[in-house]
Amino acid sequence: MSASEKEGGGVSAQNKGSWSAFLKSIASFSGDLSSLTAPPFILSSTSLVEFSSYWAEHPSIFVAPAHETDPKKRALLVLKWFLSTLKQQYASRSEKFGNEKKPLNPFLGELFIGKWEDAAGTTELVSEQVSHHPPVTAYHIQNKEHGVYLEGYNAQKASFSTTINVKQIGHAVFSIPAYNETFLITLPNLHIEGLVFGSPFVELNDKTYITSSSGYTAKIDYSGKGWLSGSKNSFVATLYPTGKERDTLYTVKGRWTKSFEIFEGSKKGSSIEVYDAESNPITPLKVAPLEEQDSMESRRAWRSVAAGIGSGDMDVVGAEKAKIEVRQRELRQKEREEGRTWERRYFSLSENDKILKELGPPIGVTPEEDKTGGVWRYDEAKASALTLKSETPLFLTPTSTMTKQTTKGSVQ
Numbered sequence: 001m002s003a004s005e006k007e008g009g010g011v012s013a014q015n016k017g018s019w020s021a022f023l024k025s026i027a028s029f030s031g032d033l034s035s036l037t038a039p040p041f042i043l044s045s046t047s048l049v050e051f052s053s054y055w056a057e058h059p060s061i062f063v064a065p066a067h068e069t070d071p072k073k074r075a076l077l078v079l080k081w082f083l084s085t086l087k088q089q090y091a092s093r094s095e096k097f098g099n100e101k102k103p104l105n106p107f108l109g110e111l112f113i114g115k116w117e118d119a120a121g122t123t124e125l126v127s128e129q130v131s132h133h134p135p136v137t138a139y140h141i142q143n144k145e146h147g148v149y150l151e152g153y154n155a156q157k158a159s160f161s162t163t164i165n166v167k168q169i170g171h172a173v174f175s176i177p178a179y180n181e182t183f184l185i186t187l188p189n190l191h192i193e194g195l196v197f198g199s200p201f202v203e204l205n206d207k208t209y210i211t212s213s214s215g216y217t218a219k220i221d222y223s224g225k226g227w228l229s230g231s232k233n234s235f236v237a238t239l240y241p242t243g244k245e246r247d248t249l250y251t252v253k254g255r256w257t258k259s260f261e262i263f264e265g266s267k268k269g270s271s272i273e274v275y276d277a278e279s280n281p282i283t284p285l286k287v288a289p290l291e292e293q294d295s296m297e298s299r300r301a302w303r304s305v306a307a308g309i310g311s312g313d314m315d316v317v318g319a320e321k322a323k324i325e326v327r328q329r330e331l332r333q334k335e336r337e338e339g340r341t342w343e344r345r346y347f348s349l350s351e352n353d354k355i356l357k358e359l360g361p362p363i364g365v366t367p368e369e370d371k372t373g374g375v376w377r378y379d380e381a382k383a384s385a386l387t388l389k390s391e392t393p394l395f396l397t398p399t400s401t402m403t404k405q406t407t408k409g410s411v412q
Contacts, residue, residue, distance in 0.1 A: 042099065042101055042102055042200070043101065043102055043309050043317070044093070044101030044103045044104065044309070045104070045302070045305070045306035045310055046104065046306075047103060047104040047105075047106050047110060047112070047302055048103040048105060048106050048135075048137060049110050049111070049112045049128070049129050049137050049298050050103075050112045050127070050298060051089070051103070051137070052112065052137060052139035052141075053112070053114065053125055054085055054088040054089040054092070055085055055139070055141055055150055055172070056085075056123050056125065056141045056150070057085070057088050057282035057283060057285070058081075058084050058280060058282060058283065059116045059118055059119075059120035059121075059123045059143065059283055060118070060119060060120045061080065061081045061084050062081055062123065062141075062143065062148060062150075063120045063123070063143050063146035063148045064077050064080075065077040065078050065081065065148065065174075065176060066147050066148050066176050066178065071179070071181070071212070071214040071215070072216060072239075072249060074176070074179070074181070074212075074214070075183075075210075075212050075216035075218065075239055076249075076250050076262070078174055078183050078210060078218075079210055079218045079220075079237060079252065080252070080262070080273075080275065081174075082185060082210060082218075082220075083220070083235075083237065083252065083256060083260060083275070084275065084277065084280070086188075086256035086257075086277075087256055087257050087277045087278075088282060090190065090202040090204060090256075091201070091202065091233070091256075091257045094199075094201040094202065099194065099199045099200050099201065100192065100200040100202055104302055104305065105135060106129035106132075106135065106137060107129060107132065107301070107324060107325075107328050108129055108130075108131065108132040108328065108331075108342055109128070109342060109344070109345070110128070110129040110296060110297075110298050110301060111126070111127065111128050111294060111296045111297045111298065111345070112125070112126075112127040112128075112287075112297065112298045112299075113125065113126050113127070113287065113297060114285045114286055114287040114288075115285070115286055116283045116284075116285055116286070117283075120143060120145075120146065121143060121145035121146065122143070123141065123142070123143040124141065124143075125139065125140070125141050125285070126139065126383075127140075128344060128345060128346050128347055130153065130344050130347050130373070130376050131155075131372070131373035132328075134155050134372060134373060135155060135156075136153055136154070136155045136170070136372050136376065137153065137154060137155075138151075138152070138153035138346075138347045138376040138378075139151065139152060139153070140346065140347075140378040147176060147177055147178050148174075148175075149174070149175045149176075149177070150172060150174050151172070151175075151377065151378045152171055152172030152173060152185070153171075153347075153372060153375075153376040154168055154169065154171075154372075155168075155169045155170055155371055156168055156169070157169060157371070163192055163193065164191060164192040164195065165189070165190075165191045166189065166191065166192070167189050168187035168189055168190070169187075169368050169371045170187060170372055171184060171185060171186055171187060171356075171365060172184075172185040172187070173185070173355055174210075179214070181212060181213055182212065182213045182355060182359065183210055183211065183212045183213075183359075184211050184212075184355060184356070184359035184360065184363070185208070185209075185210045186209050186210075186363065186365060187208060188204045188205070188206065188207075188208045188220075188222060189204070189205055189206045190202050190204050190205065191203055191205055193224070203232070203233065204222040204224070204233070204235070204256070205222050205223075205224070206222060207219055207221045207222065208220050208222075209363040209365075211242055211362055211363050212242075212359075213358065213359060215241060215242050216239060216240070216241060216242060216249070217239070217241075217242040217243075217245075217363065218237055218238065218239045219237065219238055219240075219245070220235055220236075220237040221235060221237070222234070222235045223235065231255055232255065232257070233256050233257040233258070234253075234254070234256075235252075235253065235254070235255075235256055235260070236251070236252070236253045236267070237251070237252040238251050238252075239251075242362050243362060248266050249264075249265070250262060250263065250264060250265070250272075251263045251265065251266055251269065253267055254275075255277075256277065257277060257278075258276075258277060258278060259274060259275060259276045259278070260274070260277070261273070261274045261275075262275070287299065290303060301324065302324075304316070304323075305317055305320045305321050305324070308320060344379075344382075345382060345386060346379060346382055346383055346386075347377065347378055347379055347382075348376070348377060348379040348382065349373075349374040349375060350374070350375040350376070350377040351375075353367065353375045353377070356375065
C-alpha cells in the first residue's frame with residue numbers, strides 16, 4: 001500500500017501547519033488554483049511539459065493496433081493501450097513519492113524531447129509548451145517503423161469545491177496511416193483525494209470517449225471509492241459501433257491502477273484477456289545529457305530550480321524561478337515592441353480542423369479555443385526544417401547522445 005492510501009500519512013509534524021494554511025487558501029481562492037504556491041514539501045522538480053511521456057511508456061502496446069487487420073479489433077487495441085496509460089499518467093507520482101506533487105508550470109516554448117528503444121523499435125516524443133496564457137502543452141509521439149502516431153494538446157482548469165477538481169481541456173489523436181484511420185480521444189477530468197491527510201492522490205471521474213474514422217466508439221465511465229461502496233480507480237468501458245451504444249461489442253472493467261479484464265459483448269460475455277497494470281514494466285525514456293540539450297529543453301532550463309527543490313532550499317528555488325520568469329517577461333516585451341509573436345518550433349494552429357469536424361460531433365467534442373489558444377497540430381514542415389538546420393536535430397537525437405531517464409523527475 002502506498003503512502004497515499006495510508007490514513008494520516010503524508011504530512012510530518014513540522015509540515016502540518018503549512019499544509020493547513022495551504023488548504024485554507026485553496027478553500028477561499030476563487031481563481032485558477034494552478035497559480036497558488038504550494039508548500040515546499042509537495043513541490044515537484046518536474047515540469048508539466050514532461051507529462052506527455054506517460055502516453056507511450058509501453059511502446060509494444062502503443063504500436064500493437066497497427067498489426068491488426070480487423071478494424072473492430074484495432075479499436076479494441078487502441079482502447080487497451082489508452083487504459084494501460086492511466087496508471088502512469090495519474091498514479092505513478094503518488095505511488096513513488098507517497099503523494100501527488102505539484103509540477104512546475106512550463107514557460108512558453110519549453111521543450112521536452114526523448115525516445116524509447118525496445119522490442120518495438122524506436123518511439124520518439126516531442127512535447128512543447130505552445131501557450132502560456134492560457135497554459136497549453138502540445139505533444140507528438142511517433143513510431144515510424146510500425147506506422148503509429150499520436151498527437152494532442154491539453155490545458156487544465158483547477159477549482160475547489162470540497163476537493164480540488166481539475167477539468168482537462170483538449171484531446172489526443174491516434175492515427176495509423178496504413179489503414180487511413182484516425183481515433184479522437186477525449187481526456188478525463190479528475191479530482192484530488194487525500195487532502196485532509198496531506199497525502200493527495202488523483203481519482204478520475206465522469207467519462208471519456210475514443211471514436212474512430214472506421215466507425216467504432218469506446219466510452220469509459222470512471223468511478224472511485226465512495227463513503228459506503230466502490231473501489232478506488234474503477235472504470236467500465238464499452239466498445240460499440242458509433243451511434244449504436246446498445247450494441248456492445250466489447251466490455252472492459254476493472255481498476256486502472258491494478259488490473260482490468262476484457263469481455264466479448266457485455267460484461268457477462270466470455271473473458272478474452274486480463275491486463276495487469278502492476279506487473280507490466282515500463283520502458284525507460286531516454287533523454288539527451290543536460291549539457292547537450294537545447295537551452296529551451298525542460299531539464300536544462302529548470303535544473304537550478306530542481307536542485308533547490310531536491311535540497312529543500314526554497315531560497316534557491318525562489319531566486320532561480322524568478323530568473324526564468326524575468327527572462328520570459330523580457331522576451332514577451334521584446335516581441336510586443338517588434339510587433340511579432342513567439343514562433344512555436346513543432347506545432348501550428350489548425351483552422352477549421354478536419355479531424356474535429358468529422359469525429360467530434362458523435363461524442364460531443366467541440367474545440368474550446370478560448371481555453372487552449374486554438375487547435376494545435378504537429379507541423380511536419382517545421383520539424384523537417386529544424387532537422388535540416390541542426391547537425392544534431394532536436395527531435396531525432398542520435399542514440400549516442402542519449403541517457404536513460406531511470407527516475408521520472410530526476411535531475412541528471
